[in-house]
């Protein structure tokens with residue numbers, strides 16, 4: 754498919770990304786209280802939530818620019834039905850933690866839909882009209898209607914942000930790649946509890962000529978939005 758006349762080149766690795774705003778959605782992965790807030794499930798497992806919290810401000814700025822331009826925004830949440838009927842038994846017992854998914858945690862039942870900890874942080878709370886994809890897995894395409902929603906809107910590109918870089922962001926980018934989407938990942942808007950995984954999670958996306966997509970910075974995306982929506 755030929756790029757639209759409104760497409761703009763964005764600095765990226767391994768080479769510039771041809772950003773087509775009308776065909777590009779912002780997909781914010783799992784910015785949920787249980788992963789990001791002190792006292793949540795992530796911290797309870799011994800993780801350093803500050804590694805994820807540094808992504809909040811850049812995501813706020815990117816989301817504000819996206820909304821101001823009237824472009825498509827979607828949010829995802831990882832979690833399960835209250836009866837846990839969609840929770841694979843292996844996911845329930847993996848990790849041998851004292852408390853696991855479905856148990857009562859610091860912010861309600863852990864990763865259960867409708868519980869406080871499962872919801873999106875207030876700083877990035879979805880606005881009416883922005884689809885929220887509830888996903889039972891790490892990838893946002895598996896067992897969800899994400900692909901159908903994107904197809905109906907003519908979306909062919911994704912800017913993927915959120916947490917964590919090597920788990921839900923990487924899984925989603927790989928799923929998107931196999932379904933024919935081009936993915937751009939702004940490195941300042943994705944986070945991992947582990948600095949080494951942040952580094953390698955991004956390297957794995959852009960290696961081998963961009964085998965899964967492009968990696969860059971949110972400032973380049975915001976500049977491109979401004980230039981493509983500026984009235985001459």
Ligand code: TIU
Nearest residue numbers: 783831916917920921922
């Ligand atoms: N959203 C997401 O990445 N879920 C995880 O479980 N991530 C971890 O890094 N554990």
